[in-house]
Amino acid sequence: MTKLQNAIVGGVRAVLGHVPASWLPGGTPDPLIDKRVALGRQQSRVDGPDKVRGAAQFAAEVPMDDLLYAAFVHSTIARGNIADLDVSAAEAAPGVALVMTYRNTPKLGVPPTVGLTNLKAAGNHTLPIMQDPEIRWNGQVVAVVLAETREQADHAATLVRVRYASAPARTRFEEGKNSAYTPESILVERNRLDKGDARRKLAEAAFKVDAVYKTPWENHNPIEPHAATIVWRDGKLIVHDATQMINATAGSLAKVFGLKADEVHVSSPYVGGGFGAKAMWDHQILGAAAAKLAGRPVRVTLSRASMHRLVGGRMRTEQRVALGADAEGRLKALLHHGYGVKPRHSVCDEGFSLTGRSLYASESFDVVQHYVDLDLLANSFMRGPGETPGTFAIECAMDELAHALGMDPIELRRRNAATRDAVSGAPHSQNAMMEAYDLGAARIGWSRRTAEPGSRREGEWLIGMGCASGTFPFTRMPGTSARITIDGNGDAHVASAAHEMGMGTATVQRQHAADRLGLPLDRVTVTIGDSSLPFASFAGGSSQTASLAAAVSAASGKLAVQLMRLAGNDTPLAGLKPSEVEFADGGLRSVDDPARHESFTSILRRAGRSELSAIGESGAPLEILKFSMHSTSAIFCELRVSDVTGEIRVDRLVGAFDCGRILNAKTAASQFKGGMIMGLGMALTEETLLDERTGRIMSTSLADYHVPVHLDVPDIDVLWTDIPDPRAPLGARGIGEIGTTGVAAAIANAVFNATGKRLRDLPLTLDKLI
Amino acid sequence: MTIRVNGTEVSPPDDARVSLLDLLREHLHLTGTKKGCDQGACGACTVLLDGNRVLSCLTLAAQAEGSDVRTIEGLAGEGDDLHMLQQAFVEYDGLQCGYCTPGQICSAIAMADELRRGDPSYVTRDIAASPPPVTRAEIRERMSGNLCRCGAHNGIVEAIEHMLRETAA
Numbered sequence: 001m002t003k004l005q006n007a008i009v010g011g012v013r014a015v016l017g018h019v020p021a022s023w024l025p026g027g028t029p030d031p032l033i034d035k036r037v038a039l040g041r042q043q044s045r046v047d048g049p050d051k052v053r054g055a056a057q058f059a060a061e062v063p064m065d066d067l068l069y070a071a072f073v074h075s076t077i078a079r080g081n082i083a084d085l086d087v088s089a090a091e092a093a094p095g096v097a098l099v100m101t102y103r104n105t106p107k108l109g110v111p112p113t114v115g116l117t118n119l120k121a122a123g124n125h126t127l128p129i130m131q132d133p134e135i136r137w138n139g140q141v142v143a144v145v146l147a148e149t150r151e152q153a154d155h156a157a158t159l160v161r162v163r164y165a166s167a168p169a170r171t172r173f174e175e176g177k178n179s180a181y182t183p184e185s186i187l188v189e190r191n192r193l194d195k196g197d198a199r200r201k202l203a204e205a206a207f208k209v210d211a212v213y214k215t216p217w218e219n220h221n222p223i224e225p226h227a228a229t230i231v232w233r234d235g236k237l238i239v240h241d242a243t244q245m246i247n248a249t250a251g252s253l254a255k256v257f258g259l260k261a262d263e264v265h266v267s268s269p270y271v272g273g274g275f276g277a278k279a280m281w282d283h284q285i286l287g288a289a290a291a292k293l294a295g296r297p298v299r300v301t302l303s304r305a306s307m308h309r310l311v312g313g314r315m316r317t318e319q320r321v322a323l324g325a326d327a328e329g330r331l332k333a334l335l336h337h338g339y340g341v342k343p344r345h346s347v348c349d350e351g352f353s354l355t356g357r358s359l360y361a362s363e364s365f366d367v368v369q370h371y372v373d374l375d376l377l378a379n380s381f382m383r384g385p386g387e388t389p390g391t392f393a394i395e396c397a398m399d400e401l402a403h404a405l406g407m408d409p410i411e412l413r414r415r416n417a418a419t420r421d422a423v424s425g426a427p428h429s430q431n432a433m434m435e436a437y438d439l440g441a442a443r444i445g446w447s448r449r450t451a452e453p454g455s456r457r458e459g460e461w462l463i464g465m466g467c468a469s470g471t472f473p474f475t476r477m478p479g480t481s482a483r484i485t486i487d488g489n490g491d492a493h494v495a496s497a498a499h500e501m502g503m504g505t506a507t508v509q510r511q512h513a514a515d516r517l518g519l520p521l522d523r524v525t526v527t528i529g530d531s532s533l534p535f536a537s538f539a540g541g542s543s544q545t546a547s548l549a550a551a552v553s554a555a556s557g558k559l560a561v562q563l564m565r566l567a568g569n570d571t572p573l574a575g576l577k578p579s580e581v582e583f584a585d586g587g588l589r590s591v592d593d594p595a596r597h598e599s600f601t602s603i604l605r606r607a608g609r610s611e612l613s614a615i616g617e618s619g620a621p622l623e624i625l626k627f628s629m630h631s632t633s634a635i636f637c638e639l640r641v642s643d644v645t646g647e648i649r650v651d652r653l654v655g656a657f658d659c660g661r662i663l664n665a666k667t668a669a670s671q672f673k674g675g676m677i678m679g680l681g682m683a684l685t686e687e688t689l690l691d692e693r694t695g696r697i698m699s700t701s702l703a704d705y706h707v708p709v710h711l712d713v714p715d716i717d718v719l720w721t722d723i724p725d726p727r728a729p730l731g732a733r734g735i736g737e738i739g740t741t742g743v744a745a746a747i748a749n750a751v752f753n754a755t756g757k758r759l760r761d762l763p764l765t766l767d768k769l770i
Numbered sequence: 771m772t773i774r775v776n777g778t779e780v781s782p783p784d785d786a787r788v789s790l791l792d793l794l795r796e797h798l799h800l801t802g803t804k805k806g807c808d809q810g811a812c813g814a815c816t817v818l819l820d821g822n823r824v825l826s827c828l829t830l831a832a833q834a835e836g837s838d839v840r841t842i843e844g845l846a847g848e849g850d851d852l853h854m855l856q857q858a859f860v861e862y863d864g865l866q867c868g869y870c871t872p873g874q875i876c877s878a879i880a881m882a883d884e885l886r887r888g889d890p891s892y893v894t895r896d897i898a899a900s901p902p903p904v905t906r907a908e909i910r911e912r913m914s915g916n917l918c919r920c921g922a923h924n925g926i927v928e929a930i931e932h933m934l935r936e937t938a939a
């Protein structure tokens with residue numbers, strides 16, 4: 001992003017600094033922060049029964065007549081050109097309907113790229129898609145085969161013959177660092193932060209640590225492969241997709257194929273795990289192009305290998321963190337410099353250097369991150385982008401500093417926890433990280449920890465404990481909207497083009513709408529997952545629940561106005577203004593005199609209406625520019641390390657979260673645990689292996705890319721402060737990403753406590769410990 | 771010979787390359803059985819073949835001729851009732867996205883039989899003890915072939931424990 005963007009964001013922040021807080025969103029805290037009936041409870045997921053009986057239909061399962069199956073052929077070089085291409089054997093193979101290469105691919109526009117300024121954009125890179133013979137990364141699609149059956153398509157794909165003319169490719173991280181580039185901004189933040197003469201303060205500090213931390217390329221690997229069932233009908237493009245970006249995908253496909261917005265329909269009611277990966281990559285575009293060319297519907301299901309070659313992962317990072325402190329442990333200087341692999345054609349930032357700016361009140365900062373431009377597949381957002389690798393570096397460094405000071409690591413954090421934004425001075429909307437530490441420390445029994453590394457042993461096992469902070473910023477997306485319809489029975493139906501990939505979206509919004517509208521749960525339904533529903537932005541940045549909550553809340557306000565208008569004068573509510581009534585008992589009632597009440601059914605019947613709808617929208621999120629709004633957490637780990645094999649067994653994980661109010665104790669606990677388990681994988685096993693000679697990914701299967709299995713996952717305790725954020729709808733900040741942050745550091749810190757070995761290079765595999 | 775799928779006789783596919791998984795999903799439209807990797811690494815495609823758990827992606831449909839295949843769609847009784855384990859998955863929130871879920875459930879049902887008949891596992895301390903004690907470690911080890919990327923592991927183990935408790939009583 002640009003200097004101009006820095007100037008705009010800076011300007012808005014400066015102006016909002018002078019605007020009274022009461023004028024901004026959340027100026028009057030949401031009454032549902034405290035008035036809760038269904039919210040906050042343990043509520044089983046509404047889609048649970050369908051999912052456990054296998055009745056929930058995913059993208060690759062939509063039945064369709066006359067279907068063709070797609071198989072992809074990927075380039076085997078990183079850079080160069082296709083010199084010879086022979087598709088004759090593939091075309092002649094049984095069942096083959098079409099082989100599409102750059103020679104016959106229809107002209108395709110480059111999709112608008114994903115970002116915060118265009119919510120209808122989903123492009124993850126800026127490269128042309130099969131428009132020319134040029135190869136730009138190892139794994140790029142060079143041919144799409146369509147056949148009557150999957151077996152025929154897969155076989156024919158092996159018959160496509162390609163000869164390449166290779167060109168020199170940049171595929172080595174160390175070499176790429178020499179020509180790294182430095183963006184002006186990271187997401188909406190200015191990249192360079194130089195405040196308070198950090199270099200001098202670091203040099204003069206009584207205690208200091210200075211080290212380099214490394215995190216590898218990682219892949220999301222949702223269990224559902226990327227898939228789309230695609231059909232052109234009467235000039236319209238219909239895509240049953242697996243996506244966390246329904247409207248952005250629809251908008252982008254419209255641009256790519258030169259269609260009007262309403263000529264693309266994207267449906268995605270269930271997504272089998274996303275974590276950032278279920279976005280728009282080349283496969284939907286190529287599938288739609290091939291379907292157009294063949295004049296028949298197409299099903300694309302990526303193989304595991306194709307997923308790794310076509311869908312980007314979390315960038316590899318290398319981060320230097322230097323901390324300087326006085327004898328009391330107060331931070332005098334925080335230096336955070338780093339490199340991450342972001343090819344020039346990539347659009348997703350990994351803001352690892354943002355982490356250290358919000359957690360601790362250092363006297364000075366010297367922060368900047370650089371990107372390494374390589375000839376590789378574009379990188380992408382992955383659960384807890386930025387903060388996940390960022391907390392690994394910062395929180396390991398804090399542990400090292402605590403050790404250098406001979407201080408308890410929790411105490412070091414207590415002495416430095418920010419009480420307002422450490423950089424801008426903006427007030428926190430709410431922040432109780434140290435309360436989270438207290439909760440977590442009590443739960444894991446932190447007092448059992450011995451400060452001396454390597455001092456607890458049981459047989460071959462060295463035992464240790466560690467902790468770390470996690471953090472993730474609050475986001476609320478403007479433009480997300482929801483429709484509430486009250487039917488003739490007085491039941492409410494909420495609809496929005498939002499996404500369900502395991503978060504419990506419909507479950508929580510049903511609880512919300514029930515409480516908002518004064519209805520019991522069983523009189524509310526929620527429909528999501530289709531671009532024909534009111535607009536919703538993507539599911540990302542832990543923003544969906546807050547954005548939807550704001551939209552449903554706004555819709556309920558409009559609904560109240562319309563109901564009062566319909567009610568007219570023959571109602572117990574006559575004479576009251578909309579601001580003087582509230583939803584209660586399946587209708588509206590006077591705030592001052594609860595006896596004055598009329599039900600929805602009665603209002604609709606008298607007006608001769610069978611139903612009534614209102615649409616509300618999440619407005620501009622000005623609160624995030626006025627306040628410092630971050631969720632925080634305290635992660636604790638107890639583990640064993642074998643001094644024979646180097647094997648690490650994590651025995652306990654505790655996560656204590658300060659994320660505002662919790663809306664559904666059951667699904668929230670699952671989401672926190674899920675995030676923590678991804679952090680566990682990051683710590684111990686996960687790594688996408690790149691052959692730096694060829695730019696080819698070697699670990700393209702679940703047998704090679706190791707995600708945690710049941711035996712790796714201990715009992716996990718999650719706790720929360722449940723303190724409302726008065727600036728957030730429902731008092732709740734997002735919870736989807738933060739679970740992953742801080743976990744790898746807590747585990748690495750526990751390994752140090754157990755063994756005295758400080759590992760700074762993830763994953764913490766056995767070879768690094770023996 | 772035919773294949774019995776949830777009690778219904780079906781003919782094997784003409785193309786010998788068709789896996790049991792693709793027979794179920796693409797030919798019979800029984801899409802409750804999931805494809806996660808198609809190469810034996812994730813467990814999402816687990817079904818019961820004559821009562822034993824198998825990875826249907828690594829099983830050719832032809833291998834199932836003369837056999838009884840039970841899928842997630844065939845677990846519940848008539849009507850809307852869920853199998854006890856399906857109900858427990860909902861109750862203990864043993865799922866998030868739900869994509870690994872049918873495989874986890876089918877796998878756990880066969881695993882319970884393996885436990886009952888005394889098959890030892892990697893974590894069984896005393897392999898002479900039959901049946902092995904039902905511990906979380908036993909459940910976890912025996913379920914480790916079923917990946918869950920959403921991280922529903924704790925809920926899955928609790929749901930399985932619940933079933934083992936109820937059926938032992």
Ligand code: FES
Nearest residue numbers: 806808810813827
């Ligand atoms: S689909 Fe069969 S094991 Fe993954």
Ligand code: FES
Nearest residue numbers: 866870918919920
């Ligand atoms: S519930 Fe999503 S993979 Fe297990």
